[in-house]
Amino acid sequence: MDELMWSVARTSGMISLLLLTGTLLVGIMARSGRAFGGLSRYTQSLLHRSFSLLCVIFVMLHVLSLLADSYAKMQIIDIFVPFLGDYRPFWQGLGTVSFLLMIAIALTGLLRRHLGQRVFRGIHLTAYLMWPIAVAHGLGTGTDAGTLWYRIVTVISIGLVLAAAIWRLTANYLDHSATRRLAREGVKL
Amino acid sequence: MSAELEIDWTRCQGRGLCIELLAADLTSDPWGYPSARRADGHQSGTVILAEDQREAANEAVKMCPLSALKLRTSAHQ
Numbered sequence: 001m002d003e004l005m006w007s008v009a010r011t012s013g014m015i016s017l018l019l020l021t022g023t024l025l026v027g028i029m030a031r032s033g034r035a036f037g038g039l040s041r042y043t044q045s046l047l048h049r050s051f052s053l054l055c056v057i058f059v060m061l062h063v064l065s066l067l068a069d070s071y072a073k074m075q076i077i078d079i080f081v082p083f084l085g086d087y088r089p090f091w092q093g094l095g096t097v098s099f100l101l102m103i104a105i106a107l108t109g110l111l112r113r114h115l116g117q118r119v120f121r122g123i124h125l126t127a128y129l130m131w132p133i134a135v136a137h138g139l140g141t142g143t144d145a146g147t148l149w150y151r152i153v154t155v156i157s158i159g160l161v162l163a164a165a166i167w168r169l170t171a172n173y174l175d176h177s178a179t180r181r182l183a184r185e186g187v188k189l
Numbered sequence: 190m191s192a193e194l195e196i197d198w199t200r201c202q203g204r205g206l207c208i209e210l211l212a213a214d215l216t217s218d219p220w221g222y223p224s225a226r227r228a229d230g231h232q233s234g235t236v237i238l239a240e241d242q243r244e245a246a247n248e249a250v251k252m253c254p255l256s257a258l259k260l261r262t263s264a265h266q
Contacts, residue, residue, distance in 0.1 A: 030254070033204040033221065041206045045252050113256050117200065176203065176221035183220055 005069035010143050012062040014150075017138055019055035021157040023048060024131055028164040033175040049109075056106050059099060091140030094133050101130040131161065193261045194246050196223060196234040200257035207249040207258060214242060 029036060030044035039047070063079055066072045073086040080100070083093035108115060108123045135154060144150040167173060174180070194214070196207075203221035214236045215223045225233040238246050250258045 030204075033202075035205075035209075040209050041204060042209050042248075042252065045206060045254065113251075117255060175205065176219075180220050 002069050002071055005065045006071065006143070008065040009062055009069060009072070012058045012065065013138060013142060014144070014153075016055055016058040016062055017134065017157070018153070019051050019058060020131060020134055021161060023051040023055055024127065024161055025164050026051060027127070028168050031168070032173050052106065052109070056102065059102060063099065088141045091137055094137040094140065098130045098134040098137060101126050101133070105130065128165070191263055192238045192243055192246070193263075194236040194238055194249070195259040195261055196225075196236070197257045197259065198222070198234055200255045202255050202257075204254050206252055206254065210245045210249045210252075211236070211242060214238065 026044055026048045029039070030041065030048050033041065035041055036044070066074045067076070067079075071087075074092070075084075078085045078092065078096060080096070082096035082100075083089050085092040104123055105127055108120050112120045135158065138150075139145050139154060142150065171177065171181075194211070201222055203217075203223070205217065205221055205223070208215045208217050208223045214226055216226045218224055218232065225236040227233055236246075246258075246260055250260050
């Protein structure tokens, strides 16, 4: 039984990481306001939402299977309070921190229309904090973190997210940014 | 029953989702912001919706990343 729970925990953790990276990449894409080939703006938003909600489900599976796995020695309190664990408390604690951030981001995302844009956006931006914490959690305590394939997947993920984040900071990231710049400078079209 | 889609331009950042979903009713200005397609060419933030556009409009309201759209329905014309 422990073997099974452990396998589920490893697999769901890995899938969560991929979904989280996908969510972030599509989110950055969607934020630019551009359509990309076959991906309309609407499709990108749907993908961003689907990836993120799927990720929540897989993280739940990850947490529940670890609770059931006696080797992980995880208590209910470890889900909500970081760094109290018995097994690699620091790295497990990073998992707790990113889990709590994820819950906050998911709930405010679902309640977006009832919250102010500022509250939603403020909390949503912590995704940029949550992702590296989750990646560090995986590298620090993941059973497969030492394997070559896990490292390759992680390195590719980090590379893609870094590239997307840098793109986001460039001047022409937003669609229509050139014409909008002209408008701000008072040029009539 | 008639329905109107109201664009709140103070919230709108011209992400363009609604223009994709309501291509027949909305058009993009040169800066990427949506406005109602009107024969006289004037910009308007109010779109009068045909019955078959209601579902698309609902989706646009739900998915607008800035929550800048509102659907208004009235029982009488």
